[in-house]
């Protein structure tokens with residue numbers, strides 16, 4: 461077996477990551493809100509109707525920010541009907557169901573505060589107007605000036621909600637969105653909306669729906685760049701169809717190689733237009749598994765079945781965990797430009813947590829967030845790998861060569877620890893790595909947090925909730941030799957040198 465050599469240089473700090481790369485997204489879609497985070501009447505819910513088991517699980521992974529209310533949903537969302545005593549239901553044309561409006565802006569803010577996360581509101585740039593958006597900022601952030609802030613006070617929320625992060629739109633380039641826009645319309649619309657929103661509260665940070673596409677961004681940034689702090693892009697790599705066909709583990713590993721080109725293309729576009737350093741990238745919806753859009757194909761087909769199939773625990777295996785670790789590794793490697801990422805979604809559908817009436821199941825992806833938020837450091841440091849091997853996958857586009865290892869090293873600003881995330885993507889071979897680091901002798905032991913499972917297709921579900929879980933082991937750091945460890949196939953590890 462090949463031994464790979466890893467060199468780590470803690471003295472070369474490459475950048476500081478923003479902890480918002482560990483963010484989440486929740487949408488009024490399927491069982492994410494109702495029967496997900498919000499379940500009044502369930503014995504596990506608090507008096508406001510929020511599931512306490514979900515809140516505890518999210519606190520455990522220190523969720524920094526949550527984006528809401530959509531997704532496609534937001535592009536036809538009348539936010540004003542979702543506040544106050546009387547809630548008017550509406551027919552949601554994105555997902556073709558009735559939305560009761562029981563969970564609205566104030567409930568979202570309460571939920572995020574209970575979790576300890578920053579709220580991030582995505583506004584309706586589909587059927588909504590610039591005025592609706594700035595009214596929403598007024599409702600949330602002004603003390604009591606104007607009709608909308610006064611309405612919030614009247615609704616019992618005396619103090620402003622202080623929402624810092626606001627996005628203009630969601631995937632408005634897409635023909636599947638309600639009120640989709642073309643390139644020229646989008647730039648102008650974002651400019652005018654941004655102007656109004658920042659006039660209400662100049663301290664907010666503004667995002668605009670974007671895509672890794674030159675034409676879209678040239679116009680958007682020329683028109684509205686000076687108002688924007690972020691552009692938001694989305695990534696779903698394994699798009700599900702009606703029958704929920706999932707790609708096999710090996711194909712999913714080829715998708716891990718598609719994350720970086722998307723970041724780099726967006727970064728180069730920002731750079732060529734002079735916005736690097738001012739505008740950051742928010743990967744504000746991402747997940748290995750994508751969603752099939754039956755509503756654009758036919759309004760007559762069975763619409764409910766595919767979304768239920770998205771909720772099957774058996775679909776979320778070690779492939780999802782390994783992909784998630786590789787995604788977070790890319791955010792760390794590109795921490796100069798990626799400042800936020802939101803796993804889509806937090807709960808149910810393809811989420812990290814599955815809820816049922818008696819409790820929750822933590823899916824494989826949940827543990828990657830636990831490992832990264834608890835054990836990785838906040839500064840990315842220089843690392844390189846030699847002698848690492850690769851494996852070949854027959855993909856649609858031909859044979860793809862996938863490197864077995866994916867590694868990022870970090871240091872901690874406030875302690876002398878070094879944390880290294882190491883992924884072994886190989887489907888069925890263990891990999892031995894030997895790690896050398898400047899001043900290795902100052903460390904006494906290494907704690908290794910590992911996610912591994914006998915089969916790459918293993919998953920957690922209601923009957924078997926602990927099949928995949930984090931294992932912790934501890935090793936002594938050898939006095940003069942490099943530290944050597946064997947990594948099982950399809951596994952993820954965070955090594956913490958103390």
Ligand code: AHR
Pocket residue numbers: 487489530531532533630631745751804
């Ligand atoms: O998660 C389902 C949908 O996928 C979201 O609403 C949309 O933003 C994305 O295309």
